[in-house]
Amino acid sequence: MEMKYYSKEHEWVEVKDGEAYVGISVHAAEELGDITFVELPHEGDSCHAGDSLGVVESVKAASDVYAPVSGKIVAVNSQLEDKPEMVNASPEEQAWFCRIAMSDASELDALMDEAAYTAYLNN
Amino acid sequence: MKSIFEQGRAGRRGSTLPQPDVPPAAAIPAALRRRTPPALPEVSELEAMRHFTRLGQRNMGVAANFYPLGSCTMKYNPPFHERLAALPGFAGLHPLLPQLRHGAALTQGALAVIYEAETIISELLGFERTTMQPLAGAHGELCGCMLIAAYHRDHGNTERKVMLIPDAAHGTNPASAAVAGFVIREVASDADGNVDLADLEAKLGPDTAGLMLTCPNTLGLFDPNVREICALVHAAGGLCYCDGANFNAIIGRVRPGDLGFDVMHVNLHKTFATPHGGGGPGSGPVGVNAKLVPYLPVSIVQKRADGTYALEYECERSIGYIAPFYGNFGVILRAYAYLLTLGREGFIRVSENAVLNANYIRVRLAPYYEWKFNRFCMHECVFSAAKQARNGVRALDIAKALIDRGIHPPTIYFPLIVPEALMIEPTETESRETLDEFIQAMIEIAALADKDPAAFHDFPLTTPVSRLDETRAARHPDLTA
Numbered sequence: 001m002e003m004k005y006y007s008k009e010h011e012w013v014e015v016k017d018g019e020a021y022v023g024i025s026v027h028a029a030e031e032l033g034d035i036t037f038v039e040l041p042h043e044g045d046s047c048h049a050g051d052s053l054g055v056v057e058s059v060k061a062a063s064d065v066y067a068p069v070s071g072k073i074v075a076v077n078s079q080l081e082d083k084p085e086m087v088n089a090s091p092e093e094q095a096w097f098c099r100i101a102m103s104d105a106s107e108l109d110a111l112m113d114e115a116a117y118t119a120y121l122n123n
Numbered sequence: 124m125k126s127i128f129e130q131g132r133a134g135r136r137g138s139t140l141p142q143p144d145v146p147p148a149a150a151i152p153a154a155l156r157r158r159t160p161p162a163l164p165e166v167s168e169l170e171a172m173r174h175f176t177r178l179g180q181r182n183m184g185v186a187a188n189f190y191p192l193g194s195c196t197m198k199y200n201p202p203f204h205e206r207l208a209a210l211p212g213f214a215g216l217h218p219l220l221p222q223l224r225h226g227a228a229l230t231q232g233a234l235a236v237i238y239e240a241e242t243i244i245s246e247l248l249g250f251e252r253t254t255m256q257p258l259a260g261a262h263g264e265l266c267g268c269m270l271i272a273a274y275h276r277d278h279g280n281t282e283r284k285v286m287l288i289p290d291a292a293h294g295t296n297p298a299s300a301a302v303a304g305f306v307i308r309e310v311a312s313d314a315d316g317n318v319d320l321a322d323l324e325a326k327l328g329p330d331t332a333g334l335m336l337t338c339p340n341t342l343g344l345f346d347p348n349v350r351e352i353c354a355l356v357h358a359a360g361g362l363c364y365c366d367g368a369n370f371n372a373i374i375g376r377v378r379p380g381d382l383g384f385d386v387m388h389v390n391l392h393k394t395f396a397t398p399h400g401g402g403g404p405g406s407g408p409v410g411v412n413a414k415l416v417p418y419l420p421v422s423i424v425q426k427r428a429d430g431t432y433a434l435e436y437e438c439e440r441s442i443g444y445i446a447p448f449y450g451n452f453g454v455i456l457r458a459y460a461y462l463l464t465l466g467r468e469g470f471i472r473v474s475e476n477a478v479l480n481a482n483y484i485r486v487r488l489a490p491y492y493e494w495k496f497n498r499f500c501m502h503e504c505v506f507s508a509a510k511q512a513r514n515g516v517r518a519l520d521i522a523k524a525l526i527d528r529g530i531h532p533p534t535i536y537f538p539l540i541v542p543e544a545l546m547i548e549p550t551e552t553e554s555r556e557t558l559d560e561f562i563q564a565m566i567e568i569a570a571l572a573d574k575d576p577a578a579f580h581d582f583p584l585t586t587p588v589s590r591l592d593e594t595r596a597a598r599h600p601d602l603t604a
Binding site for chain 2: 031034036037057059060061063084085
């Protein structure tokens with residue numbers, strides 16, 4: 001079954017076929033405002049949970065995107081480089097940043113599910 | 124409005140230059156000479172004058188408008204400083220003169236200005252020495268980070284690579300530390316807007332190189348635990364950097380060196396009333412305590428026993444050159460005039476009035492805009508437009524509405540830890556009447572945000588161009604027009 005998780009830094013993770021799709025949440029996209037630039041990680045690199053994966057820049061601010069889980073980056077969504085507005089249009093569907101082959105799936109337990117994330121935002 | 128290149132006509136000249144009294148440039152090889160004459164504007168002097176006067180009238184600046192741009196300290200810059208800077212003995216001084224044989228004797232006045240300005244700033248900061256070399260605030264931060272790195276290298280602390288930076292710091296801090304080669308680790312703020320001490324303690328360790336604390340911080344708050352913070356960092360083997368961009372709030376009252384800081388920059392173009400905006404020129408002197416004096420950049424102005432001044436370059440452990448010549452001398456000169464004009468008593472009044480003005484705005488506007496903390500602010504107050512944003516009026520819209528009322532917008536969307544931030548810094552040079560006009564404008568805007576939020580989307584309406592599409596400009600920059 002597909003499950004979606006969220007980090008305190010407002011990234012989302014969705015696991016499909018054993019790989020983790022990572023992006024920024026609707027809340028993060030709304031807070032940043034119109035996204036003007038996306039810097040993606042390099043395919044084939046390894047990442048540790050908490051590492052900076054890339055950068056999003058909006059008219060208001062620039063912000064790091066952090067890896068919610070550890071593993072190897074097997075694909076990046078290079079469309080975002082030319083069309084950063086996708087992050088505003090579809091932050092949690094089309095605008096995934098990268099796909100990570102997780103090295104330790106138990107790291108997902110440290111993240112929040114949708115209900116917990118909503119509660120975290122309202123807090 | 125036409126650009127200056129679209130005005131005038133071919134062959135028109137603004138002035139007639141005298142015949143050159145030196146031989147023509149035969150010595151310049153043909154390959155290095157341009158083939159076509161430069162495309163200069165061809166206008167009369169009067170056309171040029173009108174053009175630039177019109178441009179100036181379109182500018183929103185501190186000379187014409189209230190300019191409460193938070194974290195920038197847009198105070199009044201007295202023209203008296205310009206008169207001093209224009210004195211031929213300063214304005215005509217060649218920067219290489221002190222390097223020439225007997226040249227030092229001809230530049231004693233300028234060296235005295237640098238030395239005396241340094242001495243007064245060191246006294247205000249509570250430090251041993253201050254380098255006047257850095258050319259801007261962030262350049263000062265980089266210099267300070269390099270001094271911390273040099274100290275650790277000299278002491279064999281090869282593992283100390285982490286710079287701790289609270290989330291209420293200036294955004295330049297992590298950038299400067301990263302450029303200097305440090306790994307950045309963020310420290311959280313607590314609910315009162317202070318450094319979260321538990322988080323700080325958890326992040327201190329044998330890899331700690333130092334902490335960069337913006338004091339007061341970007342929430343406009345003075346952290347009451349600052350001594351304890353410095354003691355914790357020192358106990359862990361790190362050094363403490365103070366970002367002094369907000370020094371206007373405490374100048375003459377608190378000396379950061381006495382609080383436990385080891386190194387600090389100040390911005391002459393903020394606290395010390397030198398011209399600001401349009402990219403400078405700035406100046407970011409860096410003060411240090413005895414631990415870091417050996418690493419200061421060169422040159423250093425030394426006062427000899429006979430009362431004369433000399434430039435010193437032979438400093439074995441110095442980080443070396445960070446800027447050409449002697450820093451932004453013209454800026455240091457203006458700041459020196461300001462230092463002498465105000466004196467010790469004057470600076471106490473500066474911080475007093477800067478803090479009073481910000482708190483006056485805070486109290487008067489608190490019923491209309493969210494202010495999160497139950498305490499005094501320092502020289503600036505950070506409101507959130509969250510209340511208005513729920514009605515569709517965001518901080519950006521409020522900023523644009525202020526322009527129509529003849530007021531330069533405050534800093535918006537910074538610090539990042541405050542949603543829809545409006546960061547207002549009135550400075551000490553504004554009168555009660557100006558503050559009241561601003562408060563009245565903000566109250567009217569809050570009322571309009573309740574009543575007619577849709578009206579905001581086109582503001583400003585009174586400017587030569589109305590609302591700009593900032594998103595498109597950022598996504599598809601056209602730099603050729």
